[in-house]
Amino acid sequence: MLRHVMVAAAIAVAPMMSVVPDAAAFCGFYVGKADTSLFNEASQVILARDGRRTTLSMMNDYKGALTDFALVVPVPVVLRRDQVKVIEKKTFDRLDAYSAPRLAEYFDRDPCEPEVMMSATPGGATRGRRVSDGLGVKVEDSFSVGEYDIVLLSAKESDGLEAWLVQNGYRIPQGAAPALRPYILQGMKFFVAKVNLAAQAKSGAQFLRPLQFTYESEKFMLPMRLGMINASGPQDLIVYVLSREGRVESTNYRTVKLPANMTLPTYLRDGKQFTDFYKTMFDQQARRENYKAVFTEYFWDMSWCDPCAADPLSREELVAAGVSWLPEGSGVPPTQGRRPPPPTGASPVMLTRLHVRYTRDSFPEDLAFQETKDRQNFQARYVLQHPWRGSPDKCKAAADYLKSVRDRQDREAKALANLTGWDVNDIRRRQSRAPMVTPR
Amino acid sequence: MADAVLPATRPPVWSRVGARVRSLDARYLQIGFLGSFLLFGALVRDFALRPEQVVLTFAAALATQRIGAQLTGLPSHSLLSAVVTSLGLSILVRADSLWVHPLVATLAIGAKFAIRWNGKHLYNPANLGAMIALLLLPGAWISPGQWGSDMLLALWVATFGITVSSSARRFDIAWAFLAIYVGLLVLRIVYLGARWAVLENQLSSGALILFTFFMITDPMTTPNHRLMRFLYAAIVAVGAFVWTYVFFDTNGLIWALFLATPLVPLLDRLMPAAKFQWRPQSPYPTAPSGRADSR
Numbered sequence: 001m002l003r004h005v006m007v008a009a010a011i012a013v014a015p016m017m018s019v020v021p022d023a024a025a026f027c028g029f030y031v032g033k034a035d036t037s038l039f040n041e042a043s044q045v046i047l048a049r050d051g052r053r054t055t056l057s058m059m060n061d062y063k064g065a066l067t068d069f070a071l072v073v074p075v076p077v078v079l080r081r082d083q084v085k086v087i088e089k090k091t092f093d094r095l096d097a098y099s100a101p102r103l104a105e106y107f108d109r110d111p112c113e114p115e116v117m118m119s120a121t122p123g124g125a126t127r128g129r130r131v132s133d134g135l136g137v138k139v140e141d142s143f144s145v146g147e148y149d150i151v152l153l154s155a156k157e158s159d160g161l162e163a164w165l166v167q168n169g170y171r172i173p174q175g176a177a178p179a180l181r182p183y184i185l186q187g188m189k190f191f192v193a194k195v196n197l198a199a200q201a202k203s204g205a206q207f208l209r210p211l212q213f214t215y216e217s218e219k220f221m222l223p224m225r226l227g228m229i230n231a232s233g234p235q236d237l238i239v240y241v242l243s244r245e246g247r248v249e250s251t252n253y254r255t256v257k258l259p260a261n262m263t264l265p266t267y268l269r270d271g272k273q274f275t276d277f278y279k280t281m282f283d284q285q286a287r288r289e290n291y292k293a294v295f296t297e298y299f300w301d302m303s304w305c306d307p308c309a310a311d312p313l314s315r316e317e318l319v320a321a322g323v324s325w326l327p328e329g330s331g332v333p334p335t336q337g338r339r340p341p342p343p344t345g346a347s348p349v350m351l352t353r354l355h356v357r358y359t360r361d362s363f364p365e366d367l368a369f370q371e372t373k374d375r376q377n378f379q380a381r382y383v384l385q386h387p388w389r390g391s392p393d394k395c396k397a398a399a400d401y402l403k404s405v406r407d408r409q410d411r412e413a414k415a416l417a418n419l420t421g422w423d424v425n426d427i428r429r430r431q432s433r434a435p436m437v438t439p440r
Numbered sequence: 441m442a443d444a445v446l447p448a449t450r451p452p453v454w455s456r457v458g459a460r461v462r463s464l465d466a467r468y469l470q471i472g473f474l475g476s477f478l479l480f481g482a483l484v485r486d487f488a489l490r491p492e493q494v495v496l497t498f499a500a501a502l503a504t505q506r507i508g509a510q511l512t513g514l515p516s517h518s519l520l521s522a523v524v525t526s527l528g529l530s531i532l533v534r535a536d537s538l539w540v541h542p543l544v545a546t547l548a549i550g551a552k553f554a555i556r557w558n559g560k561h562l563y564n565p566a567n568l569g570a571m572i573a574l575l576l577l578p579g580a581w582i583s584p585g586q587w588g589s590d591m592l593l594a595l596w597v598a599t600f601g602i603t604v605s606s607s608a609r610r611f612d613i614a615w616a617f618l619a620i621y622v623g624l625l626v627l628r629i630v631y632l633g634a635r636w637a638v639l640e641n642q643l644s645s646g647a648l649i650l651f652t653f654f655m656i657t658d659p660m661t662t663p664n665h666r667l668m669r670f671l672y673a674a675i676v677a678v679g680a681f682v683w684t685y686v687f688f689d690t691n692g693l694i695w696a697l698f699l700a701t702p703l704v705p706l707l708d709r710l711m712p713a714a715k716f717q718w719r720p721q722s723p724y725p726t727a728p729s730g731r732a733d734s735r
Binding site for chain 1: 485486488534578579580581583584585586587631632633634635637638640641642688689690
């Protein structure tokens, strides 16, 4: 009775995260006037990791005045200017759409007719080194990339770094020095970016494009603590990890898979309903874990998907996201819907999508990762099973079938209530009013 | 032995119960503890572990223990130890197939018979098994973050662990290790000026407690002399700390113990002492004692 017609629908991060209140910047802090509200909604990061080589891309959805924007990110090594790039936002959009939580929709067949398979359709500038006297801050390099002016700093002590940033026109949130100190003592350097207004105006972009940098280091981690300085409520972080071997998980926090693959009431087919469901369900799960867990939303070999929420990324798109280990001429031709597994040895890119909702206190340490050898696919996928609509008198099997549908719908209502905390009677009312959907 | 005959010389009830508990093979307590930990992990923490994997681990470990004992003529009553190892491997090793667990169990127990020195086996079987999985087998891994950070749980585990180690008379190495390792963590926090919440997150790891009370305390694979045990604990603690916080690599505890193990024969030679026996002498008649048991 499965798989007559399958429809995949996916939610993108942007609408889903719009409920997150007061989230501050990730991976550093945005610096600005103390009275300006400087909040972004959900931070997104792409980490491409192969051996010691790491490419980190960060998307800012900074909403304040561009003159106030600055980003401070601790990095393990001094970056060369050819290791820093500006990439297009669409790389994030593509990864998001491809790995987003999805709905898979199936239609029951007519119990009176033999089974027939049908096809699937998809839903959805250069200066030398300088040392600032007395502050112990050394400007390792400074240059411009796209709309950003970049400075790379090393520092001996946190007060000096804070003073340097203030003297050079960056306004630091209170409490920055103590947060900077552990990074300095661990020998980390600082990547500081602000917007070059002239270059930004010339580019005509409406938003700040993501910054990307590549370095070699044993450290497989995200410096998320700085972003918590001006945080008040819970913040959301989505990490897309591209790796060669297998699933990536946190080593210093628990990584859990979201509840998935259950059959839910068919009225969730309405896009907003599904988004509501997912937001509520995620919220429940995060609170149940006291905001101390990292959630896996997706893990799959990037050369195939089932159902595909969006086309797989092309070779160029993967390279843009930081993948450096694809052999020449490999990659995947675009197709839609469902993509079968490739013969073994095909493009070895694994995508792990991690979703963290954290508070200042729930994540006292930076997030550290490891790549496991786990290759079992996982996706936050939810199933809608549309019943066959017909008369119980059509054949003997029809009456039995319709009874089994009622039992099934009751289980679906209970599953949804359990996941979201919604009232089960309310769910049942909506179920009974759900419009009939016919296979396309 | 009737009460009326010798009322004055009979020890009080609590003392008799205590003596009986102490005379029990410590491994029963270990099995009880590790079993409940595994159950907790599987039911509450959703360890990525399938029941078939656990069953296969046990079957392979017990069979290997039996066959190994028969082939080598070593005492065969160590099935208890094989159960302890099976539990440890089930808690530690993760795999996306069914063959990894039994293979790891077979190799880990097999090494007890194959890699021996001075009448003792060299490697702690669970430690060796975890390393084999980590280094040699495809589709196998260890999840150090799988425990979450629940302080209460950690305390609970530690309390039980203390009971077990104390009755196994290797209480000392657990405390020596913990004191040095935690001391290093504290120094790091103070040096970095980091928040104490960081320490709390590090200490409430089930992995650390499991390692402290059930792996490094294995009396069969640690030095016989107390002083040498302290030295050994210090080497492992410093090694694990450097591995994790200087080289930024994962599974520091398991690596450090594995790399330090070949030092045990050397430390035993430096300061010899009597070998550990699982079943202590008891004032009450129990199973024949003094056999060269091995875990």
